[in-house]
Amino acid sequence: MCTASSAFAQKSKSHLFRDSLDGAFDFSNFLITANGFIPLPFLITEPALGGFGGGMALTFIKKQAPMVDTIRSEVKITPTRPTVTAVAAAYTANDTWLLGGVRSGFWRKLRTKYRIAAAYANVNLGFFRTGAGGEEREFEINMRTVPVSGFLMKQFKGSEWSAGIQYMFLKTKVKAGAGGLPDFIEDKEVDSNVSVPGLVVEFDTRDNIFTPDKGVRFQVGFNWSDDAFGSDYNYTNLDVFTFFYHPFSKKLFGGFRWEMQQVFDDVPFYLIPYVDLRGIPVMRYQGDIVSVVEAEFRWDFKPRWSLVAYAGTSKAYDSWSEFSDSAYRTSGGTGFRYLMARKFKLRMGVDVARGPEDWAYYIVMGSSWVR
Numbered sequence: 094m095c096t097a098s099s100a101f102a103q104k105s106k107s108h109l110f111r112d113s114l115d116g117a118f119d120f121s122n123f124l125i126t127a128n129g130f131i132p133l134p135f136l137i138t139e140p141a142l143g144g145f146g147g148g149m150a151l152t153f154i155k156k157q158a159p160m161v162d163t164i165r166s167e168v169k170i171t172p173t174r175p176t177v178t179a180v181a182a183a184y185t186a187n188d189t190w191l192l193g194g195v196r197s198g199f200w201r202k203l204r205t206k207y208r209i210a211a212a213y214a215n216v217n218l219g220f221f222r223t224g225a226g227g228e229e230r231e232f233e234i235n236m237r238t239v240p241v242s243g244f245l246m247k248q249f250k251g252s253e254w255s256a257g258i259q260y261m262f263l264k265t266k267v268k269a270g271a272g273g274l275p276d277f278i279e280d281k282e283v284d285s286n287v288s289v290p291g292l293v294v295e296f297d298t299r300d301n302i303f304t305p306d307k308g309v310r311f312q313v314g315f316n317w318s319d320d321a322f323g324s325d326y327n328y329t330n331l332d333v334f335t336f337f338y339h340p341f342s343k344k345l346f347g348g349f350r351w352e353m354q355q356v357f358d359d360v361p362f363y364l365i366p367y368v369d370l371r372g373i374p375v376m377r378y379q380g381d382i383v384s385v386v387e388a389e390f391r392w393d394f395k396p397r398w399s400l401v402a403y404a405g406t407s408k409a410y411d412s413w414s415e416f417s418d419s420a421y422r423t424s425g426g427t428g429f430r431y432l433m434a435r436k437f438k439l440r441m442g443v444d445v446a447r448g449p450e451d452w453a454y455y456i457v458m459g460s461s462w463v464r
Contacts, residue, residue: 146185372446
């Protein structure tokens with residue numbers, strides 16, 4: 094016999110994965126009412142990691158109420174980021190594997206955004222260097238590394254500005270394939286520590302942190318690695334980026350990205366900036382300075398379904414005087430998105446991209462421009 098309470102429970106359970114507006118498959122109610130998570134099995138398609146792999150990420154998302162301030166007798170409502178907790182494990186075709194976790198959110202009492210992440214990874218990557226004769230060669234490098242990173246940013250009352258501190262620690266052991274270590278790897282890079290505190294300033298008016306439709310995110314970060322902090326390297330890093338999102342109509346949305354990163358002095362080879370564009374393997378093009386521009390357009394042709402198209406170009410060079418002589422590295426592609434959690438504006442999908450050398454595809458959760 095089906096009692097009223099059991100019938101209600103079955104009905105409620107059936108609604109956990111159905112949206113209250115259109116009845117479509119949706120994770121919002123599960124995340125909000127059941128403290129649930131998105132079990133995200135994912136493919137790893139990064140060409141630099143063997144082109145194929147997989148993993149599982151359990152992502153917990155908890156929505157937070159906005160901050161309400163009274164400024165000069167005017168009420169200002171400032172959205173706050175949801176609390177996101179994720180744990181993941183992954184393995185790829187070139188024997189790269191990873192175990193890690195991340196938590197980010199908003200500390201209401203201190204009006205502070207935060208994120209902390211840690212992992213243990215065994216990474217096999219190819220690093221490219223050009224010889225004296227102009228020929229380019231790839232070196233296979235294995236890195237066993239423990240990265241720990243995080244930030245705390247105080248949000249100024251009634252403002253979209255935040256400022257704070259950030260930190261990164263890396264414990265890394267390096268091994269080379271057949272032929273031994275290449276010349277560009279120094280002895281101290283075989284087993285080393287990197288300890289990098291920094292300062293960060295951010296301006297953020299995005300309507301959503303997952304898949305924004307409008308707004309701006311601008312950030313400047315300055316990081317300093319020194320033996321005084323327990324680091325084996327003395328260098329500084331300047332990182333600047335701007336993401337701009339604009340709705341052209343009710344169904345067409347545009348996104349524009351500009352980034353510049355520059356390192357100074359004694360930086361380890363695996364932290365030299367690299368071109369970061371879909372369709373180009375990570376670490377493929379490195380330089381002390383990297384500049385990137387990219388545009389992406391999303392067409393919501395159905396309430397739940399979208400098509401995207403994107404293209405970008407970048408340069409990697411070692412000094413500003415080399416900018417005009419360095420080559421542009423360009424890529425572009427297309428993909429689709431599904432509105433996985435409407436109340437969080439979280440879209441997921443697949444992108445296919447073409448870079449200078451080859452094709453690649455990517456599983457995307459939220460925005461492709463994750464920082």
